[in-house]
Amino acid sequence: MTGELVTERHGAVLIARxxxxxxxxxxxAALIDAIGRAVTGAENDPRIRAIVLTAAGDRIFCSGMDLREFASGGGASGSSEGMAGFDRLLRGELTVPVVGAANGTAVGGGLELLLGCDVIVAAETARFGLPEVKRGLYPAGGGTAIGTRIPLAVALEMTMTGEPIEAARAYEVGLINAVVPPEQVLDAALGLAESIAGNAPLGLAAVKELVRLGVTDPARAAQGNKELQRSVFSSEDAREGAAAFMEKxxxxxxxx
Known part of the structure; x- marks a missing residue:
């Protein structure tokens, strides 16, 4: 895939840029559609076990909504498949693990895109913010759920002031998982994705769903745990995991 989004395979990892x-x-609209199609395709491809989401350039990961298109009345619309996939990514609902590789600053929809990722590696020069209130809007693409990842006081500060925070503080409050020099972001994210991709797909999908639900809906997490435990623990992969351990x-x- 070329154009608005460039993808490449790296073993079991899909890199989407x-x-x-x-x-x-x-x-x-075109980029949103392309992202949605790419992640849906990856989710349905058994050869892909993880996604790395990054961006071209060395300063900006994503500046959010294209305000020129928005102001001209062009809204962020696309194919139903693309929009559905993009929305599921933002909500953290993809079964395939997603690693964000923030090569630069992410604000507005760009930060919301990262919030849909499971783990995030960022450049030490990156900044993160939700400035929508400065534009007469609010972060409706998942930004208001930022309090599920960071302390409530920090979430309210970021969303109500619209001011960005530096990478170091983003790491301190738990927004991101690692801070590295800009030139190391993709390699670090890819290494993390490969480590994740080496694990059992059914177990990964289960922990991704249940850990997220444990934060937002503990009752559903408890019920989901009962259901997933039956299916995952009786799977071929569960038997293979035990056999591989015994056989070293x-x-x-x-x-x-």
């Missing part, structure tokens, strides 16, 4: 550097990688070899996962 926002590719609008001249527009600060702003989210227009790497497991061969089948995702079933």
């Amino acid at each position: 926002l590719n609008r550097p001249d527009a600060r990688n702003a989210l227009n 070899r790497k497991p061969v996962w089948k995702g079933r």
